[in-house]
Amino acid sequence: MKLNGNRILVTGAGTGMGLAAAKQLTALGNEVLMVARNEERLCREAARLENAGVFACDLSDPAQITALVEHVRENVPDLNWVFLNAGVTHTYKMFGTEDTIAFAAQEMETNYLSAVRILTLLEPVLAQQIDPAFILTTSGTALVPDISNPTYSATKAALHSLAQSARLTLQRKGSPIKVFEILAPLVDSPFAKDVPSEHKLPPADVIRDVLADIGKDVAQIHPGPTSELYRVFLQSPEEALDLINGMTNA
Numbered sequence: 001m002k003l004n005g006n007r008i009l010v011t012g013a014g015t016g017m018g019l020a021a022a023k024q025l026t027a028l029g030n031e032v033l034m035v036a037r038n039e040e041r042l043c044r045e046a047a048r049l050e051n052a053g054v055f056a057c058d059l060s061d062p063a064q065i066t067a068l069v070e071h072v073r074e075n076v077p078d079l080n081w082v083f084l085n086a087g088v089t090h091t092y093k094m095f096g097t098e099d100t101i102a103f104a105a106q107e108m109e110t111n112y113l114s115a116v117r118i119l120t121l122l123e124p125v126l127a128q129q130i131d132p133a134f135i136l137t138t139s140g141t142a143l144v145p146d147i148s149n150p151t152y153s154a155t156k157a158a159l160h161s162l163a164q165s166a167r168l169t170l171q172r173k174g175s176p177i178k179v180f181e182i183l184a185p186l187v188d189s190p191f192a193k194d195v196p197s198e199h200k201l202p203p204a205d206v207i208r209d210v211l212a213d214i215g216k217d218v219a220q221i222h223p224g225p226t227s228e229l230y231r232v233f234l235q236s237p238e239e240a241l242d243l244i245n246g247m248t249n250a
């Protein structure tokens with residue numbers, strides 16, 4: 001993929017890997033539409049960048065996704081990359097809280113169902129463009145769960161499956177749209193603040209490696225320690241389960 005001259009929507013762009021992506025992509029000569037709930041933070045960060053706009057949106061609310069898609073159709077009709085990176089987790093153990101259902105519902109709406117909605121609604125827009133791509137941030141937990149983020153891990157497994165279906169379906173219908181998946185490792189961001197681990201990577205380092213792989217058309221990206229997790233997973237899913245739960249001290 002060409003890493004400049006694109007029009008890119010990035011979700012979760014106010015912090016962590018989304019913000020690192022917005023910074024690096026604008027610096028490379030792309031135009032970025034930054035999306036998240038916290039509008040004040042988005043505006044503050046976008047003001048520091050060349051060619052960045054903002055759209056505040058709660059992705060767990062289908063009506064706000066409809067408004068986002070309308071905004072894109074009217075204001076960025078030549079959008080060619082959609083980077084679905086926003087995510088939410090609850091760090092807890094199953095059977096120890098009454099909140100499990102509420103946690104799972106919020107995680108599923110935000111992490112998975114929003115992606116189903118956006119992929120479906122924006123596929124016709126991207127299909128008209130040159131070099132179009134969907135980029136989805138999943139996690140090593142898409143392969144094997146981290147038991148201290150159990151219902152979150154299930155949403156990433158669902159998203160991993162969806163990425164594979166989207167990629168193969170688009171390939172088989174001859175669509176120009178490519179689908180990239182980032183199986184992100186533990187990253188030092190607000191998201192992982194409750195995970196006690198010394199294995200967290202800086203978001204900017206992960207995004208640098210991710211963009212290099214997108215430039216080389218690597219469809220399934222395993223940054224940092226995820227590459228070792230993936231290697232172990234292919235040999236022994238049981239060992240991979242132990243490995244990931246060792247990394248998060250679960």
Ligand SMILES: NC(=O)c1ccc[n+]([C@@H]2O[C@H](COP(=O)([O-])OP(=O)(O)OC[C@H]3O[C@@H](n4cnc5c(N)ncnc54)[C@H](OP(=O)(O)O)[C@@H]3O)[C@@H](O)[C@H]2O)c1
Nearest residue numbers: 012015016017036037038059086087139184186187189191
């Ligand atoms: N950090 C890790 O260790 C790790 C590991 C594997 C995978 N990941 C994945 O990496 C992605 C990025 O996370 P990060 O580590 O960079 O954490 P982060 O800095 O906390 O970023 C998550 C972003 O998602 C946005 N967000 C959350 N709920 C939202 C909603 N309902 N609507 C719109 N935006 C929402 C947040 O912004 P607002 O609060 O302003 O909405 C925030 O900017 C996530 O998908 C996460 O699952 C992270």
